[in-house]
Amino acid sequence: MSDPAITIAPPPPAWWRLGPALWLASALLLMTAYLALNLPGSWFGGGATQNYAGAAMGIAAGVGQAEGNKLVITGPDSKNAIILGLLTPRIPTIEYGLIAIDVDGMPDDADVTLFWRNDLAPNKMFTRSLAVAGGRVQDAMLAGDSNWLGRVHTVGLIIRGTLPQPLTINGVALKPATAGAVLAERWRDWIDRESWTGISLTRIVGGRAGMDLPLPLLTGLAALLGCGAYWGLRRWRRWPFSALTLAAILMAGWLALDMRWQWNLLLDTFAATGNFAGKDLSSKRLASIDAELEKVAADVRPLLAKDARLFVIAQDPVAAGRLAYLLLPAKIYYDVTRATLPPPERFKAGDLMLVHRKPGIRYSPDKKEFLWDERFRLQAEILYAKRGTVLARVL
């Protein structure tokens, strides 16, 4: 006969159901908290997203031009500033609150400010600083800003700093500051393809550089919260401890991250297949980040005497190093710690010197003489001069 005072606790759900469910619930809870903390206005409603091509922006300061739908900026003005403006129809700020500017090539040290004008104070310009990371600018959440009022008719960017490479404005989007728009933005941040850069071997962002909510942080916190929830549930329901459930919570977070990473790897491999498959080495290099250097190398290779010593000099020592690699197995001198030519006494007759985009080195065709640092002279004849690169033989 059973004792009615003894109650048998129901068994816990299977670990492979409970673990992922707890992680997912925790992730949803955290996303809700994120929205609550970051959305100042209504979570729903708002106007339809307004997209503008980059080419629709005007250049008030700086040098650049429209290329198709994009605006390509090649340099700042004499005060090291670029000012870009976009005239829009009068947009009610109550319906819009998020501005996303799709930019490529923004220097990480650039000082970027978003500005807008409204019809309440037409002569006044309101500004907001934007963070830059990985060549892009952060989206601007303007809903809740005390100056985001009335109807906006102009938005634009003020960029201060030098441009080591052209800056491309792909487009500008004005979006409603609703839960859906913010979630869509975060989703785009996370699934944004991350291609390999010079620092990839030490740093994987895991989405769009400078994103507002890193996916590893969200999944990690969700795993932590899920573990805490399991601990609480276990005490409350008097479940026996299950290490497998904890492992399933952590694994769910890990898999969420890894599925994104696998997707990224597949996209990069598809890109690599398109760029490199079926090509010989030179064609592969022409499709890679060394394309410009390979063009030079392809021109120069036939001009290199077999046993001649070759000095490679470039303004950027890394470019000199990469160019030197493309010309191997020639007997090449380059020094990654300095971007200057060695003194003339280091050269011998018959040596070759390859000067790639290096300002400050002059050549006199009459005297057949190089001059650098205003004091060093070296007799040499030009064998090749193209693409900002000169190959010369020392006389």
Added chain:
Amino acid sequence: MLLLPGLLLSIALPMLAGLPWMLAAQDRRAPGGWPLAIAYGYVLGLLITIMGMRALHLAHLPISLWTAAILPAIAAAAGCWRTRATLAFARADARAARATWHALPRATRIVCVAALVLIALRLANLGVELVLRPVFPWEAVSAVAAKARVWYELGALAPFVPPAGWLEGLGSYTDTEPGAFALPSLLLVWTANALGQWHEGLVGFPWWMLGASLALALYGHLRRAGGGVAYALCIAYLFLSLPLVDLHIALAGAPQWIAAAGVGFAGCALLRWLESPSRYLLLCFAIGAALAILSMTSTWGWFGIFAVAMAMRYWPKHAVKLAVGVPLLVLFALLGWFQTPLKFAGATLQLQVAAGWGETIESLFLLDNWHLLYGIAVLVALAGWRRILSPPWLAPHVAGADGTGIPVRQWRCRCLDTGTAGCAISATPHCSSRRYC
């Protein structure tokens, strides 16, 4: 020579040179024997191949496929003779593996298949990327692949000298790491010789093979330690899913991966050895250690940590003192170096504080470098610190936790002669090589 046969040869010969010896050295009856033998056998074979190339260099003989293949071929022939009954064992082992598989519950088999699919997808993905892409990392272009290209074209290990030495006429070639170890470059040279051409990126295939081998070694060690098939496969998948591991495999050519793989091979064997010492595990440890130590000097610190863990195993009474005392001693030494510059191989080096904790925290927790690895490590450490600090667990945790390198990330070496700074242990006499690291 056709590419595929050449690639297969570049893998098969080192494998044949090492596998029979590893099979002969182990207790076959324990699970995980074949994965361990294949993983460590391949690495052993690579080391034998590299040794052969170094011997050719010392004998002033040209390095080609045929000459470089002599030593591994001899090792393979002798090994096969030594374990000539291997095929019969292999058939029996295959039957046992099939029986184990059929005995697994259905749910476990589903987990196994899922993990295998994920592993296969990842390895295939990385393999395609590696094969298609020309050499990309700066570390490869500026040193490892540069040396390899020259050595392959010349058929000889021509010396690389610092730029100043090049100007003096001490050598005909220079790069950013003239004093670096030759092993990573020789892996490229061996593969290029087997392929019959300098094919970027097939030459980097050893980077992929070492990734696959390390996953296999992890699986084997976990099986030997009593882990189930599904558990061991899941851990192997977790390892291969780490983004920084994947990138070092896909963008082959940087020496860090070869060195890290060596530390991984040695570390796995050591952790098992601390639990149940055996000569076979010491052999595995030695193979991994040789790969790491001969690839980069920056791995040497790991072996100092491993030595502490071994000492704790030998003298369990002093385990806690060693676990606390040695790191403190190292810390004081580092603080001393922080105060006083040291002369090292002709250069004046001083320690300084690196970028700071912010960058480390970002790298470990906010970026996707390691997925959730460090988050989980912190969670485990907080939840189980009592157990971690108890004697049976202390030695492996010292080896594992100190080895994460978190304490040393905050320091970097600065060369007072040139003002350059970089990875502490890798600083060369000329203080130029690691300017961009």
